[in-house]
Amino acid sequence: MIKLTLPTTPDEIRKLKAGDEVSITGVMVTARDAAHKYLVETEGEDVRDLLKGSMIYHCGPVVRKGDDGKYTFVAAGPTTSIREEPYEAAVIDKYEVRGVIGKGGMGGDTLAACGEHGSVYLSAIGGIATTLAQSVKEVLDVKKLEEFGVPEAFWVIRVENFPAVVTMDSHGVSLHDQIEKKSRETYDKLVK
Amino acid sequence: MDHKELTGHFLELIRRASTVVPPDVEKAIRQGIENEGEGTTAASTLTLLLENCDKASDASTPICQDTGALYFFIDYGPDYRQKQLREAIEEATAEATANYYLRPNAVDSVTGKNSGNNLGAGTPIIHFHERDEDGLRVRLMLKGGGSENVSLQYKLPDGRLKAGRDMDGVRKCVIDAIFQAQGKGCSPGVVGVGIGGNRDTSYSGAKEQLLRDLGDTNPDPELAKFEAQVLAEANSLGIGPMGLGGKTTVLGVKAGAMHRLPACFFVSTAYVCWAYRKAFMSVKGSEVSYD
Numbered sequence A: 001m002i003k004l005t006l007p008t009t010p011d012e013i014r015k016l017k018a019g020d021e022v023s024i025t026g027v028m029v030t031a032r033d034a035a036h037k038y039l040v041e042t043e044g045e046d047v048r049d050l051l052k053g054s055m056i057y058h059c060g061p062v063v064r065k066g067d068d069g070k071y072t073f074v075a076a077g078p079t080t081s082i083r084e085e086p087y088e089a090a091v092i093d094k095y096e097v098r099g100v101i102g103k104g105g106m107g108g109d110t111l112a113a114c115g116e117h118g119s120v121y122l123s124a125i126g127g128i129a130t131t132l133a134q135s136v137k138e139v140l141d142v143k144k145l146e147e148f149g150v151p152e153a154f155w156v157i158r159v160e161n162f163p164a165v166v167t168m169d170s171h172g173v174s175l176h177d178q179i180e181k182k183s184r185e186t187y188d189k190l191v192k
Numbered sequence B: 001m002d003h004k005e006l007t008g009h010f011l012e013l014i015r016r017a018s019t020v021v022p023p024d025v026e027k028a029i030r031q032g033i034e035n036e037g038e039g040t041t042a043a044s045t046l047t048l049l050l051e052n053c054d055k056a057s058d059a060s061t062p063i064c065q066d067t068g069a070l071y072f073f074i075d076y077g078p079d080y081r082q083k084q085l086r087e088a089i090e091e092a093t094a095e096a097t098a099n100y101y102l103r104p105n106a107v108d109s110v111t112g113k114n115s116g117n118n119l120g121a122g123t124p125i126i127h128f129h130e131r132d133e134d135g136l137r138v139r140l141m142l143k144g145g146g147s148e149n150v151s152l153q154y155k156l157p158d159g160r161l162k163a164g165r166d167m168d169g170v171r172k173c174v175i176d177a178i179f180q181a182q183g184k185g186c187s188p189g190v191v192g193v194g195i196g197g198n199r200d201t202s203y204s205g206a207k208e209q210l211l212r213d214l215g216d217t218n219p220d221p222e223l224a225k226f227e228a229q230v231l232a233e234a235n236s237l238g239i240g241p242m243g244l245g246g247k248t249t250v251l252g253v254k255a256g257a258m259h260r261l262p263a264c265f266f267v268s269t270a271y272v273c274w275a276y277r278k279a280f281m282s283v284k285g286s287e288v289s290y291d
């Protein structure tokens, strides 16, 4: 298990290889569809400084607001990443994002952007909502809550030992593509 | 049993289904960890699944945030009536939602509005079977949307799969469905297979297979052989937990057959993700037991 602290640098990220299991500590930001559109179409004033050297988490959390006005994450599993494929390469470039965390992997443009800029894609485990929510130690801030709503807003969170696996590295390797290809060979033997 | 008491037992059944991993599923995941071997990503992913289940049952919070659709299968004796059971289930479902055991998951398909309490047209889903013996046997399954989306129905013969109207054709369909679920429904899952029947009974037959114990053996030797073969073949695909590679792609394959029309041969797969939530309850007089 590799310990990764945020913010980080392209040099640190380039040490990671597809298949590495990591445990992430530091500040990251959630972003889904509306947030990605906003990042590409504007200068992203609200989150620009937070994203630099940090990671984006594809997550639509269930959030509880306490009587004191403080937010806590109740469930925080990853959501399907491929929906952000049209935006992600531009977001990595423009905001110097070092990692993208989600579920299911992403496409060729994102893989190329990871190679070019020294970034990675990491898979979080789908369905382990309680574990992931418990690794979110603090909700530091939320941006665009009114405009985007709870699941789509930018939640600025401090995580401790957040478990994930590097599945697309900065050396052009995608574990998703490799496994798809290998399983297809077996599939063809079994079915055709 | 009076209405209030009955409702309370249904509420407890829903709580258990949402927050406690069934023993057979836990056992199958543990077996998966052993098969994958220490130090592999697959083994550590499976270990994280079990850790999450422990935390969920300790905190009495849902195993997965998508608490799915509710499927009740009820065998009831002459001392119960369907209407009475339906009312108790609906009340328990709304209460379970208010208690955060269930996420509000019932959306009006025309207006897009979420009912907020999991009640609505066609939900929860209840299958009633009358029996001679007094009392109740209730089987409940919660099935998430991600896994429902990767369930499929085939019509044999299937040209793309070169699948004919025989058990080998059925086998090809099931392998295809598991391959297509890659990276989508959170694996390792369990696949229920409905062989034959009509469009609707084929699907619901597949789903009912998911209520079997993962460790059981099909009483029909032909189907038992089929299940073992498909399980081994599916796990040779190398898709693994969460599609990150490994030997544990599915935890079980359960198949049931129905008579069909001469002109029709449907094969349906009901895929359920690793967050395979089910709970059972028996009622006899005033005695209630959960298993």
Ligand code: SF4
Pocket (backbone or CB within 6 Å): A077, A126, A127, A128, B064, B065, B066, B067, B068, B143, B144, B145, B146, B147, B184, B185, B186, B273, B274, B275
């Ligand atoms: S597929 Fe299953 S484990 Fe994954 S998010 Fe949906 S309900 Fe949860």
